[in-house]
Amino acid sequence: MTARRRMGTWMVTAALAAGLATTVDAAAPRDVAQAQAARQEPAPAPAPSPIDGRWAVSVDTPHGALAMTLQLALDPKDQRTVTGRLHSDDMGDFPFKGEFVDGRLTFAVRSDENEMRCTATVKDADHLTVVISGHGADLPGEATRIKAG
Numbered sequence: 001m002t003a004r005r006r007m008g009t010w011m012v013t014a015a016l017a018a019g020l021a022t023t024v025d026a027a028a029p030r031d032v033a034q035a036q037a038a039r040q041e042p043a044p045a046p047a048p049s050p051i052d053g054r055w056a057v058s059v060d061t062p063h064g065a066l067a068m069t070l071q072l073a074l075d076p077k078d079q080r081t082v083t084g085r086l087h088s089d090d091m092g093d094f095p096f097k098g099e100f101v102d103g104r105l106t107f108a109v110r111s112d113e114n115e116m117r118c119t120a121t122v123k124d125a126d127h128l129t130v131v132i133s134g135h136g137a138d139l140p141g142e143a144t145r146i147k148a149g
Helices: 003-039
Strands: 053-061 064-074 081-088 092-101 104-111 114-124 127-134 137-145
Touching: 053 127, 064 137, 081 104
Parallel strands: none
Antiparallel strands: 053 064, 053 137, 064 081, 081 092, 092 104, 104 114, 114 127, 127 137
């Protein structure tokens, strides 16, 4: 190999090495920033909903206590919107969409040609005060959270 050719090969090798070093050095800050971002603490989880879950409902009627089950889920994107299902062995299942504002849940369900309106107010973490209105009467009651397990 001639001296000129060796010099040309050396220059190409040096240029390639310099290019790789520049590429690596240019990428390094981005990699460091990504590594630092990955080490950051995750965002705190949102506070649990005070109403999500299953509830055992007991409503006082003129004929005695009426037992029902209430399943509630607060929309994580819209903390005012609640979806749920009211179940009674006597009346069946009633899916609904309601609203939760300032610790107060409101929703309505239809049974054939009748409508029942429900208002439930958070009493504490495991209890709701309930009023079911329909047929010209307001029926008071209480709901107790059903613990998972």
